[in-house]
Amino acid sequence: MAKREEFDVCVIGTGAGGGVMIHELTAAGFNVVALERGKSYTTANFTDDELGNLIRRSSLAPHQLESYRAEPKAPSRAGRFNNLAHCVGGSSVHWSAASWRYRPDEFKVLSSEGPVAGANLADWPIDYDELEPYYGKAERAYGVSGQSGSNPFEPKRSSSYPNPPHPFRSASYVIERGANNLGYHPFPLPLAINSQPYGNRPPCMRSGQCANYGCIVNAKASSLSVHIPPALATDRLDLRPESFVNEIRLDETGRVRSVSYLTATGEQREVYAKRFVLSAGAVGSAHLLKLSTSGAFPEGLANSSGQLGRNLTYHITAIVGFWTDELSHGIVGQTGQVAIDDLHASDSKRGFIRGGMIMENGEANPIYYAMNGVSQGLSAGTQTWGKPLKDYLRKFRHAASMLAIGEDLPREENGIDVDPTIKDHLGIPVPRITHTNHPNDIALHHYYEGKMMEIAQASGAKDVWKIRLPGFSDLEKGRSQEGSYHLHGTCRMGDDPSKSVLNRWCRAHDVPNLWVVDGSCFPTAGGYNPTMTIVANAYRVVEQMIREAKRLDS
Amino acid sequence: MTDSLFGRGKQCRSMSRREFLERTIQGSALLWVGEGIARPRAARAASQSQKLAALSIPEWKTVEAIAARILPTDQDPGAREAGCINFIDKALANEDAMILPLYQMSLAALEGHCQAVFKNSFAELSEERQEKVLVQVENGTVSGWPQGPIRPEAFFATVRFHTLVGFVANPSYGGNQDFVGWKVLGFPGPRHHMGGGTPEQMVGKQKIKTVWGDEID
Numbered sequence A: 001m002a003k004r005e006e007f008d009v010c011v012i013g014t015g016a017g018g019g020v021m022i023h024e025l026t027a028a029g030f031n032v033v034a035l036e037r038g039k040s041y042t043t044a045n046f047t048d049d050e051l052g053n054l055i056r057r058s059s060l061a062p063h064q065l066e067s068y069r070a071e072p073k074a075p076s077r078a079g080r081f082n083n084l085a086h087c088v089g090g091s092s093v094h095w096s097a098a099s100w101r102y103r104p105d106e107f108k109v110l111s112s113e114g115p116v117a118g119a120n121l122a123d124w125p126i127d128y129d130e131l132e133p134y135y136g137k138a139e140r141a142y143g144v145s146g147q148s149g150s151n152p153f154e155p156k157r158s159s160s161y162p163n164p165p166h167p168f169r170s171a172s173y174v175i176e177r178g179a180n181n182l183g184y185h186p187f188p189l190p191l192a193i194n195s196q197p198y199g200n201r202p203p204c205m206r207s208g209q210c211a212n213y214g215c216i217v218n219a220k221a222s223s224l225s226v227h228i229p230p231a232l233a234t235d236r237l238d239l240r241p242e243s244f245v246n247e248i249r250l251d252e253t254g255r256v257r258s259v260s261y262l263t264a265t266g267e268q269r270e271v272y273a274k275r276f277v278l279s280a281g282a283v284g285s286a287h288l289l290k291l292s293t294s295g296a297f298p299e300g301l302a303n304s305s306g307q308l309g310r311n312l313t314y315h316i317t318a319i320v321g322f323w324t325d326e327l328s329h330g331i332v333g334q335t336g337q338v339a340i341d342d343l344h345a346s347d348s349k350r351g352f353i354r355g356g357m358i359m360e361n362g363e364a365n366p367i368y369y370a371m372n373g374v375s376q377g378l379s380a381g382t383q384t385w386g387k388p389l390k391d392y393l394r395k396f397r398h399a400a401s402m403l404a405i406g407e408d409l410p411r412e413e414n415g416i417d418v419d420p421t422i423k424d425h426l427g428i429p430v431p432r433i434t435h436t437n438h439p440n441d442i443a444l445h446h447y448y449e450g451k452m453m454e455i456a457q458a459s460g461a462k463d464v465w466k467i468r469l470p471g472f473s474d475l476e477k478g479r480s481q482e483g484s485y486h487l488h489g490t491c492r493m494g495d496d497p498s499k500s501v502l503n504r505w506c507r508a509h510d511v512p513n514l515w516v517v518d519g520s521c522f523p524t525a526g527g528y529n530p531t532m533t534i535v536a537n538a539y540r541v542v543e544q545m546i547r548e549a550k551r552l553d554s
Numbered sequence B: 001m002t003d004s005l006f007g008r009g010k011q012c013r014s015m016s017r018r019e020f021l022e023r024t025i026q027g028s029a030l031l032w033v034g035e036g037i038a039r040p041r042a043a044r045a046a047s048q049s050q051k052l053a054a055l056s057i058p059e060w061k062t063v064e065a066i067a068a069r070i071l072p073t074d075q076d077p078g079a080r081e082a083g084c085i086n087f088i089d090k091a092l093a094n095e096d097a098m099i100l101p102l103y104q105m106s107l108a109a110l111e112g113h114c115q116a117v118f119k120n121s122f123a124e125l126s127e128e129r130q131e132k133v134l135v136q137v138e139n140g141t142v143s144g145w146p147q148g149p150i151r152p153e154a155f156f157a158t159v160r161f162h163t164l165v166g167f168v169a170n171p172s173y174g175g176n177q178d179f180v181g182w183k184v185l186g187f188p189g190p191r192h193h194m195g196g197g198t199p200e201q202m203v204g205k206q207k208i209k210t211v212w213g214d215e216i217d
């Protein structure tokens, strides 16, 4: 038998959070093994195939299987509900790269709102000021292109965006006009996409294919384009793709001793390390901890609080479509170029608490547009097929869209556990999603939908419609949501071990050598796309982890 | 490869075809395909052929006729010219093989209805009649549809979805032949392998090359 190898750190998952951990730990001299369930791709593997990437999602997560139910006790059904990439780089590979800092009050929702019935609100154990320098670090690593100071509602920043903003497309100017006419303050959407050569990566080629696509020139920042290559160059990274971790094992002292994983052919392997970082995303991390039961932790590892897998948040994504008089030019450019943040601040007078941001949903994807013809037909009161549908298709070049990301409230019932019967291709019981929205979420959705329609109308658009994506139950009847592309909250961090899974350094309260560093530590969801907060928080946490490890190991 | 993820060897372990169908129907999803189902990559080569892969000749004709009502031919090409039926047949033989039985049962129900009411096949009815029948299928009021879990509304939504996708997906999947779907949209084809775009193109100050060799604004 081969000599048992022991790494300094084992990182599970190589997405937005994992990438930072791998990069910083290898740079600090640690020997790291990274286990990733998906394949390792290069830019040559990324296709422009909308059907495979966006609709069937067979390209980047071919083996994804989950189950869903709206309420605890309801039977679950199998499917692919969350939009995930399972590959080296995780979902940072096919993200849209909208790059935000959360507002100070978004870290303190419980103290700013007080308790809310039916929601499990909490404060983050950290505040904006503590995270601020790490946001700067994250923006520099990802090369965010934006115009510092252009959003009058942005919290104070100690450093500027490293790259200038991208130019607008025709539709961006239309939205800007509508927003200006209503007295709002539109500004260039900050994007982690190079607007000029930066960090050994070329500028964007403006293909209009960011969301759901891997970038074929690496102009879009991701764990794969930013963090993994320099980590590999240190020779201290042992990167193991197609390694699905299915159990975390403890030793007799209650520390993690090893993890076991399955290779693509179903072979079982084991890896030993001094420290373990779980970065499998809010679904994957909670799922793996729930799979790892033992005498001490019958309900899942590190779950003495009972909060593991709970408080899953998805964000509210409201979308409206409209036609512009001029061509919209969504077929070229990036994700979206313009954003509006005037309506963000929480104000219970609006009939709900918390808030969100509005941005151009700029890319024109033919299948996505065609599918949304049904929404348009319903809103116009016309037949959703036949000549009206054909007429709708003919207006593709005039189509524009906005979307709002809003803060949804955490509910204890919403979460991830292990499905009792449904298994994946490797025979592992799949993650089971339970999700129903809090009524506040629905009110928030309606509000932003209405405001975006006003902006479109103020730009001069005559036809404006609500786009309701499949996977949502009827909003008017209350709502449950099968899945999302923003996933947070299943292992919330906090100072009180009886109410949280992780401490302020994202270390498990219950297990001294286990960290969880990805979207799952978020106690509440924030009202912007989450990834820069995941990346910044990872920088904050890894610094402390390295400091401590050097002290203990020396 | 003529079967989907759930139909093959080892992967069968997780869920039988019957279980899958039951769950799909239980979920009462209005759409049988789309976001919710795990499937392997297309057998793209097969999609290039016009030979029947999943449907019988009468089924092919019926689905082709439905698709032609969903995206009719007018001054611009429609589902027929785009070969949406070929896309659907190949999808039902590959990624969407799981729902082929649902298609077949629904097509039999539709045929039963048309024979009972018009003594004729759906594909042989006048376009006007076909539209009237489809309105009833869409809103679930069509007569003679067997009681049970396979709802006409879901069948209609699924064919509409398939037709739309076949019209505008990459031609290598068997539909959108000669790029007619993209031409109706004014979509020049994906930019990734066409050199991307320019700031001037983003505001209409420079022409955009299509993948079939034209230029558009």
Ligand SMILES: Cc1cc2nc3c(=O)[nH]c(=O)nc-3n(C[C@H](O)[C@H](O)[C@H](O)COP(=O)(O)OP(=O)(O)OC[C@H]3O[C@@H](n4cnc5c(N)ncnc54)[C@H](O)[C@@H]3O)c2cc1C
Pocket: A012, A013, A014, A015, A016, A017, A018, A035, A036, A037, A038, A083, A084, A085, A086, A087, A088, A089, A090, A091, A092, A094, A095, A096, A097, A098, A099, A100, A211, A212, A243, A244, A245, A246, A279, A280, A281, A282, A284, A285, A288, A485, A486, A487, A517, A518, A519, A520, A529, A530, A531, A532, A534
């Ligand atoms: C289409 C799309 C657009 C988006 N756009 C934006 C945007 O504009 N702005 C923004 O801020 N965010 C955006 N997001 C969200 C962003 O992708 C996520 O917030 C981010 O990637 C989450 O990082 P993470 O580290 O938590 O998890 P992930 O990036 O998902 O990484 C988790 C990794 O763990 C691996 N893994 C899971 N389970 C296991 C296991 N058991 N064993 C081994 N490996 C495992 C996965 O394969 C994956 O690689 C978008 C997402 C999508 C899908």
